[in-house]
Every structure is written in structure tokens, then in C-alpha cells.
Amino acid sequence: MSNARILLMVIFSGLVATVFLTAQPNSVRQIVPGVWFREGDIEKQGHCNNVIIEMKDYLIVVDANFPDGARLAAADAKKYSNKPIKYVFDTHHHGDHAYGNAVWTQMGATTLAYAGVLQEMKRYEPKRWAETNRKDVKDLSRATAEPPKQTFDKTPFVLDDGTRRVEFHFFGWAHTRGDGFVYLPKEQVLCTGDAVTNGPYNFMADGNVANWPNVIANAKKLSVQHVLPGHGRPGGPEVLDGEQTFLREIYAGVAKLRKSGKTVDDLTKMGMDGKLEIALGFSPKSKTWIGKSLGQQAVVIMEEQQAGKPHGEISGGK
Ligand SMILES: [Zn+2]
Numbered sequence: 001m002s003n004a005r006i007l008l009m010v011i012f013s014g015l016v017a018t019v020f021l022t023a024q025p026n027s028v029r030q031i032v033p034g035v036w037f038r039e040g041d042i043e044k045q046g047h048c049n050n051v052i053i054e055m056k057d058y059l060i061v062v063d064a065n066f067p068d069g070a071r072l073a074a075a076d077a078k079k080y081s082n083k084p085i086k087y088v089f090d091t092h093h094h095g096d097h098a099y100g101n102a103v104w105t106q107m108g109a110t111t112l113a114y115a116g117v118l119q120e121m122k123r124y125e126p127k128r129w130a131e132t133n134r135k136d137v138k139d140l141s142r143a144t145a146e147p148p149k150q151t152f153d154k155t156p157f158v159l160d161d162g163t164r165r166v167e168f169h170f171f172g173w174a175h176t177r178g179d180g181f182v183y184l185p186k187e188q189v190l191c192t193g194d195a196v197t198n199g200p201y202n203f204m205a206d207g208n209v210a211n212w213p214n215v216i217a218n219a220k221k222l223s224v225q226h227v228l229p230g231h232g233r234p235g236g237p238e239v240l241d242g243e244q245t246f247l248r249e250i251y252a253g254v255a256k257l258r259k260s261g262k263t264v265d266d267l268t269k270m271g272m273d274g275k276l277e278i279a280l281g282f283s284p285k286s287k288t289w290i291g292k293s294l295g296q297q298a299v300v301i302m303e304e305q306q307a308g309k310p311h312g313e314i315s316g317g318k
Pocket of ligand 1: 092097194
């Protein structure tokens with residue numbers, strides 16, 4: 001093979017890798033026939049990802065998104081299928097996953113969630129809704145978030161119309177007390193919400209960081225080929241592994257720093273000085289999950305360890 005040809009091949013494979021690895025906000029890609037992944041624009045619009053699942057007579061959308069994210073996702077769903085959106089599943093109560101509920105209700109869909117999502121909303125709302133400084137939220141002219149219209153407390157809750165089986169699971173308290181997973185056993189697709197992200201997106205203040213890796217361990221018992229996270233790109237089972245490793249390593253790293261006498265203020269300072277990442281002793285497997293929130297995450301974990309109970313219980317979700 002000529003040098004020029006080898007060079008071209010290197011450039012081409014580099015391009016493919018770049019396209020695959022870089023975020024593509026507001027793009028839709030088919031994961032398996034009848035299942036589409038819509039990457040939300042987290043950086044500019046604060047949106048979560050959405051998954052569109054086609055059933056025989058209707059569509060299921062995973063996550064309600066913020067109101068303007070809901071409209072974008074609904075418009076995209078229409079491009080791929082003319083079936084009505086019957087269910088919209090809130091993976092958890094956070095605004096970027098559930099504040100669009102009222103938009104979907106207006107469109108005739110039924111918002112659906114694990115009962116824990118409703119309980120979290122009762123805990124944290126209307127305070128957070130009132131504090132949200134977003135035009136799309138204010139434009140709804142509501143006093144608070146619209147709760148999911150339908151909930152279930154026994155899991156898995158199953159929708160099966162003969163063409164496809166969709167299971168809704170709760171595996172315990174990780175990111176929130178309501179974390180719902182959506183699993184398609186035949187297609188081996190797992191939608192994780194924010195219990196598993198694919199990038200430096202772990203918000204931990206409402207979480208139970210000590211238990212979080214155990215929740216992922218439960219999810220890993222399923223046969224999974226495609227992991228569709230609440231934020232970040234889609235991937236395979238390595239996303240579950242990486243997230244779990246990051247959480248275990250940051251938790252152990254903080255415990256070690258605490259033992260050596262470091263305080264919450266020390267962690268904050270180390271985070272700002274860029275010294276925390278090395279001090280926490282991460283393996284290369286955790287790299288994707290390390291980002292600008294590392295200091296905050298370490299502080300939440302130290303507070304959780306000091307209190308000896310889940311952070312969501314001590315913060316009231318600050
Ligand atoms: Zn969240």
C-alpha cells in the first residue's frame with residue numbers, strides 16, 4: 001500500500017473516531033430498529049437526552065426534559081414515526097428530566113414514573129421550580145412542576161404489546177430516590193437516566209453515593225448491549241463499568257483524604273487548584289467522568305461520610 005493511501009486511511013479513521021466520540025447535541029440516531037436516541041444539548045440548553053421507543057400503535061419517550069427540550073424531542077419523534085406518543089417516562093424528578101411534563105400532557109401523552117419520583121417531587125417542590133431561572137419554565141405559568149400522572153411502585157413495571165417488551169426498573173437509591181431504568185430485554189437496550197451518565201455529569205447532592213455503585217451492579221445483571229445515558233453519548237456495557245469505577249474510586253479517594261485529616265474546605269480548595277484529581281488516585285477507567293464538578297462531588301461525598309447517611313437526607317437537596 002502506498003504511503004499516500006495509508007495516510008488517507010489514517011485521516012479517515014481519525015475522522016470516524018472524531019465524529020463518533022464528539023458530542024452531537026440535537027442529533028438523533030437509531031440504536032436498533034424502532035429505538036432512537038436523541039442527544040440533548042446540555043452545554044447550551046441544559047437539556048437531557050431522550051429515547052424514543054416505537055411500539056405497535058404508539059411511542060414511548062424516555063424523559064420529559066425541560067419544556068423546550070420536550071418540544072424539540074416531540075418534533076423529532078414525529079420525523080421518525082407518525083404514531084402518537086402515549087407514554088413519557090420520567091427517569092427522576094430533576095428539572096431537566098421532568099419539568100417538561102406539562103408540555104407532554106398538553107400533547108395528549110401520559111407521564112409515567114416510579115413512585116419514588118413523585119415522593120422526591122413532594123420533598124423538593126415547589127422550591128426548586130420557583131428558583132428555576134429559565135424562560136421555558138416560567139412561560140408555563142405554573143406554580144410548581146407537574147407530577148407524573150401515572151406511577152407504579154412494584155418493579156419491573158412492564159409494557160408489552162406483543163411487538164416489544166419494555167421494562168421499567170428501580171434498583172435502589174443512586175442519583176435520586178426515584179431512579180428509574182428502562183430496559184428492552186430483546187434488544188438489550190438499557191436507558192439509565194442520570195444513575196449512569198457518559199461524561200462528567202454526576203450531580204450528587206440528592207444522591208446516596210455509598211449505595212450508587214450497588215445500583216449499577218444490579219443494572220449490570222441485565223444483558224446489555226446498548227447503554228443510553230441521561231447525559232453524554234450512547235455506548236455499550238463499558239459505560240456502566242466506567243461510571244461504577246469512577247464512583248467507587250472517588251468515594252474511596254475522599255475517605256482516604258478524610259482519614260489523612262483533610263476537611264471539606266481543603267477539598268474545595270484542592271478542586272479549585274486542580275490538585276484534587278491526582279490526590280483522589282483515579283485509574284484511567286474513570287477519566288471520562290472527571291470534570292469541573294469534581295470539587296463539588298468530593299465535598300458532597302465527604303459530607304455524606306461525615307454524617308453517616310445518604311447526602312439526599314442531610315441536604316434536603318441543596
Ligand atoms: Zn438528574
